[in-house]
Amino acid sequence: xxxxxxxxxxxxxxxxxxxxxxxxxxxxxxxxxxxxxxxxxxxxxxxxxxxxxxxxxxxxxxxxxxxxxxxxxxxxxxxxxxxxxxxxxxxxxxxxxxxxxxxxxxxxxxxxxxxxxxxxxxxxxxxxxxxxxxxxxxxxxxxxxxxxxxxxxxxxxxxxxxxxxxxxxxxxxxxxxxxxxxxxxxxxxxxxxxxxxxxxxxxxxxxxxxxxxxxxxxxxxxxxxxxxxxxxxxxxxxxxxxxxxxxxxxxxxxxxxxxxxxxxxxxxxxxxxxxxxxxxxxxxxxxxxxxxxxxxxxxxxxxxxxxxxxxxxxxxxxxxxxxxxxxxxxxxxxxxxxxxxxxxxxxxxxxxxxxxxxxxxxxxxxxxx
Amino acid sequence: xxxxxxxxxxxxxxxxxxxxxxxxxxxxxxxxxxxxxxxxxxxxxxxxxxxxxxxxxxxxxxxxxxxxxxxxxxxxxxxxxxxxxxxxxxxxxxxxxxxxxxxxxxxxxxxxxxxxxxxxxx
Numbered sequence: 001x002x003x004x005x006x007x008x009x010x011x012x013x014x015x016x017x018x019x020x021x022x023x024x025x026x027x028x029x030x031x032x033x034x035x036x037x038x039x040x041x042x043x044x045x046x047x048x049x050x051x052x053x054x055x056x057x058x059x060x061x062x063x064x065x066x067x068x069x070x071x072x073x074x075x076x077x078x079x080x081x082x083x084x085x086x087x088x089x090x091x092x093x094x095x096x097x098x099x100x101x102x103x104x105x106x107x108x109x110x111x112x113x114x115x116x117x118x119x120x121x122x123x124x125x126x127x128x129x130x131x132x133x134x135x136x137x138x139x140x141x142x143x144x145x146x147x148x149x150x151x152x153x154x155x156x157x158x159x160x161x162x163x164x165x166x167x168x169x170x171x172x173x174x175x176x177x178x179x180x181x182x183x184x185x186x187x188x189x190x191x192x193x194x195x196x197x198x199x200x201x202x203x204x205x206x207x208x209x210x211x212x213x214x215x216x217x218x219x220x221x222x223x224x225x226x227x228x229x230x231x232x233x234x235x236x237x238x239x240x241x242x243x244x245x246x247x248x249x250x251x252x253x254x255x256x257x258x259x260x261x262x263x264x265x266x267x268x269x270x271x272x273x274x275x276x277x278x279x280x281x282x283x284x285x286x287x288x289x290x291x292x293x294x295x296x297x298x299x300x301x302x303x304x305x306x307x308x309x310x311x312x313x314x315x316x317x318x319x320x321x322x323x324x325x326x327x328x329x330x331x332x333x334x335x336x337x338x339x340x341x342x343x344x345x346x347x348x349x350x351x352x353x354x355x356x357x358x359x360x361x362x363x364x365x366x367x368x369x
Numbered sequence: 370x371x372x373x374x375x376x377x378x379x380x381x382x383x384x385x386x387x388x389x390x391x392x393x394x395x396x397x398x399x400x401x402x403x404x405x406x407x408x409x410x411x412x413x414x415x416x417x418x419x420x421x422x423x424x425x426x427x428x429x430x431x432x433x434x435x436x437x438x439x440x441x442x443x444x445x446x447x448x449x450x451x452x453x454x455x456x457x458x459x460x461x462x463x464x465x466x467x468x469x470x471x472x473x474x475x476x477x478x479x480x481x482x483x484x485x486x487x488x489x490x491x
Contacts, residue, residue: 043442048443048446049439049440049443050439050443050447050491051438051439051443051444051447051449051476051489051490051491052437052438052439052475052476052477052491053417053437053438053439053440053443054439054475054491109415109416109440109442110442125415125440125442126415126416225442225446226446227442227445227446228442228445232441234414234415240412240414240415240416240417240418240419241416241417242417242419242435242437252395252435252437252467252471252473
């Protein structure tokens with residue numbers, strides 16, 4: 001229970017309220033009249049899809065709205081490794097069972113909120129359920145709880161702000177839409193409040209020294225759904241999720257097809273000088289796409305602009321051969337040298353199996369130690 | 370929707386520039402195909418809606434195509450309901466077809482229902 005010492009809701013306060021014989025009004029409970037407008041159907045801003053379920057033309061890509069997926073989290077070495085390993089699991093999973101916490105709070109599917117004096121319940125479209133107890137009870141004792149996809153949550157209303165404290169969240173990449181790959185000791189604080197009649201905002205702080213270099217802070221905006229006023233749940237929500245991999249390519253398929261798990265390729269530890277040798281900017285031939293390889297410590301990171309305007313690590317097979325891991329398969333990079341031993345470019349294949357050839361640009365990319 | 374679906378393009382390391390902005394590696398959005406056929410079933414379901422369309426093949430034999438759409442809440446936002454398409458409806462639509470040649474694709478534009486022009490784009 002040591003983690004409780006740092007909670008935003010002091011356990012001692014909760015405990016003293018309960019122990020006082022309930023002589024005073026419970027401090028964490030809501031003024032229901034003031035928060036009545038919380039009830040309804042909500043969805044994260046920036047994840048709305050078009051009629052085909054994908055990006056709306058002219059709007060930012062949906063994946064940029066998935067703020068809690070973990071692409072931008074300050075991962076440490078273990079975190080990056082878990083993120084990559086999870087991608088291979090995702091690639092081989094055909095299910096679509098819903099979204100675990102915290103991803104459910106930035107998912108491209110709506111959720112509803114039910115507020116009562118003793119608890120607030122968040123229910124996702126795919127039957128995800130979060131119970132947030134506001135009656136003063138503490139978390140379950142450690143020996144009575146275990147990691148689950150939505151964790152163990154308690155909350156406290158500070159005026160019109162609901163402060164939620166969550167622990168014991170399970171990361172299970174076999175659950176198809178799970179993520180991010182935090183440890184089961186991660187600790188989550190959400191401060192959720194209404195900033196307009198149809199707008200909720202939340203500041204989420206995640207601490208997890210096992211996978212993060214520093215606390216990960218995310219600001220979320222939720223908008224009231226413009227049309228639907230209730231959720232419609234189904235029994236097996238994975239039934240009509242038909243995306244599988246076929247020869248490394250995603251496709252829609254028959255319902256009983258199962259794609260294999262894509263194994264995570266091994267990675268060598270290389271010296272900084274070896275990584276600095278290939279670090280740089282590269283221009284893809286035949287397409288206006290720029291690759292940037294940057295050394296961060298003992299790892300090589302890569303960004304592709306477009307369509308991946310953020311850095312992800314690549315894995316080293318040897319000093320000149322690297323592999324990128326994505327949910328749809330692996331990309332390969334074989335760097336080429338001139339007679340003087342300088343890197344001139346690379347050849348490789350994209351995750352879809354398309355050949356790539358790129359030339360090195362003159363611009364330098366400094367490593368980060 | 371699942372992660373593969375959403376990240377299909379987000380984490381590509383390279384692709385021809387024309388498709389670099391699309392999270393639909395399995396669909397050829399550059400070569401839309403027009404289909405006219407009869408709705409066998411309109412599946413208004415999570416996490417994806419599907420139109421199961423019976424189309425006459427080149428030799429006249431019936432072929433079934435699967436046309437993928439978004440989840441019901443996305444369709445509802447655009448005025449669709451579970452009865453927007455009914456079995457037996459004759460429809461014309463364009464799709465971004467599957468690259469692997471299977472009979473399926475992603476809805477691009479619904480052009481007509483029973484001869485009535487619609488022209489509703491994704």
